[in-house]
């Protein structure tokens with residue numbers, strides 16, 4: 001597949017996974033002994049808008065804290081990098097955080113990878129004309145499967161930008177593998193700028209994932225609405241309830257959808273029943289210490305350079321180079 005030229009400095013490459021792959025994956029994860037769904041299914045257009053609403057609630061501190069750290073330290077970061085870079089951002093969403101870097105750095109290129117096509121196209125069509133000196137290469141892809149997107153023609157060096165503590169949504173083994181993939185994506189002269197949410201009081205975490213406006217509940221339920229729209233499954237959303245709590249032993253916030261009534265649905269042409277009382281596990285959000293996360297970076301082949309925290313030590317932003 002060839003990239004399409006959308007604007008003089010914007011190309012678009014569509015690697016969106018075929019619906020048949022998604023249907024088989026969803027069927028298998030919902031039929032498992034512990035029914036679960038991959039959190040990537042949160043993010044259709046509606047899901048991205050709901051996530052956006054979460055980030056603006058008073059309870060959800062990560063986005064605003066990380067954004068503050070990026071604004072405050074972008075110049076120090078640029079000095080530590082001291083080079084003209086191409087920024088590659090897996091899961092870029094609406095590219096909001098990259099704007100801070102685009103404003104304060106002079107990158108050569110920006111390559112956002114995003115599963116939500118509408119979100120990616122809207123964001124890059126708006127951004128590209130504002131930064132005519134930056135080459136935009138938008139890629140619609142499931143980055144958890146396609147981190148080897150065509151980067152051959154990308155200028156070096158690369159800085160991989162992975163903000164938001166999305167790294168916390170990976171299971172430990174998958175996280176190790178993914179950080180190693182990020183190291184490969186960065187290349188031998190490359191860098192990583194990554195956000196990691198920090199351990200804190202369970203009460204604070206509980207609030208952040210149970211906001212009073214109900215946006216997190218709506219976001220959680222939208223995973224089923226998305227599957228209904230995309231795969232015509234036939235879930236009755238009223239039969240499910242949002243649950244989120246901190247699991248201290250695992251050091252993670254867990255999100256589930258509790259099913260109150262038997263659900264008979266169809267996925268990939270197969271019937272599937274979820275009985276009343278079933279809990280569908282939709283997300284884990286691991287919380288880190290700075291030391292433990294830095295060790296994970298080292299294990300993946302990075303050399304930590306700097307780490308920035310806010311005054312309350314709620315969130316951390318780590319800059320590392322390929323070791």
Ligand code: AVI
Pocket residue numbers: 054062164165166167168169209216219283284285
């Ligand atoms: C995207 N990710 C880092 C968010 C988190 O906090 O784990 C997703 C989220 N889930 C509920 N609220 C926000």
